[in-house]
Amino acid sequence: MNSYLLDSAVKIIDIAKTNDVLVKLIGGLAFWEHCPESRHLLEYFDRKISDIDFVSDIKFKKKFDKILQSEFDLVVDNYYETIPSCLRSVYYSKDFRIKFDVNYNQLIYSHIIDIRKSLYQKNGITLSLADLLLSKLQIHNIEIKDIVDIIVLLTEHKFGNSDEKEIINLSHISMLCSCNWGLEHTIRRNCHTIYRNLNNNKMIEKIDRTEITIKLLQLLNTIKVSKKTINWKIRNHFNEKFSWYNKVEDVVNI
Numbered sequence: 338m339n340s341y342l343l344d345s346a347v348k349i350i351d352i353a354k355t356n357d358v359l360v361k362l363i364g365g366l367a368f369w370e371h372c373p374e375s376r377h378l379l380e381y382f383d384r385k386i387s388d389i390d391f392v393s394d395i396k397f398k399k400k401f402d403k404i405l406q407s408e409f410d411l412v413v414d415n416y417y418e419t420i421p422s423c424l425r426s427v428y429y430s431k432d433f434r435i436k437f438d439v440n441y442n443q444l445i446y447s448h449i450i451d452i453r454k455s456l457y458q459k460n461g462i463t464l465s466l467a468d469l470l471l472s473k474l475q476i477h478n479i480e481i482k483d484i485v486d487i488i489v490l491l492t493e494h495k496f497g498n499s500d501e502k503e504i505i506n507l508s509h510i511s512m513l514c515s516c517n518w519g520l521e522h523t524i525r526r527n528c529h530t531i532y533r534n535l536n537n538n539k540m541i542e543k544i545d546r547t548e549i550t551i552k553l554l555q556l557l558n559t560i561k562v563s564k565k566t567i568n569w570k571i572r573n574h575f576n577e578k579f580s581w582y583n584k585v586e587d588v589v590n591i
């Protein structure tokens with residue numbers, strides 16, 4: 338099923354490209370695409386992928402809408418189309434078995450991450466590895482499927498300070514965290530959650546725990562020592578006294 342979904346996603350991206358529409362892949366399929374040597378682990382963890390998630394620039398929305406509906410006969414979810422300035426569209430296959438989620442300009446979930454720079458980088462059919470990792474680490478109520486995606490990505494890729502192919506740009510993650518206390522706080526919490534799963538979850542017994550632990554510590558140390566902005570320092574003073582993340586029910590209205 339994962340291979341079928343990936344083939345479908347690639348076909349959509351290719352058709353969009355021929356129409357001068359820039360679209361890239363995120364979500365579970367993007368992790369599947371970047372981790373060919375670890376797909377057996379995704380299967381071992383029974384990581385099921387049922388959605389196809391895209392990102393694009395809002396200026397392409399009308400053209401991409403037309404492509405998805407006329408070329409691929411997808412059904413639009415009109416709920417999102419009625420929300421003013423909404424940076425998201427949702428579609429379904431005719432049989433409603435496959436959901437197609439499109440985010441424009443930003444990933445707006447537990448935290449807001451601007452993806453336009455990554456969108457225009459020459460890094461293949463997906464966002465950069467750093468932004469893919471951020472898309473999972475920014476989730477406040479992180480689930481096992483997200484933890485699996487993160488572990489598999491860290492198993493197969495190294496940290497660096499550039500957006501070279503198959504390198505996770507640690508500088509990019511650190512820069513975003515240095516000016517956003519809430520994002521950094523969520524990432525810290527999730528790193529500890531992932532570590533606990535590494536040591537307590539029997540599902541992850543086939544993973545090299547030492548390698549993943551070292552990378553989690555590398556990430557935590559890098560964001561810890563980064564130079565923080567004034568806004569970060571002010572927000573740090575209040576810690577968890579106030580909510581530091583977007584609640585799921587409020588996300589669509591941001």
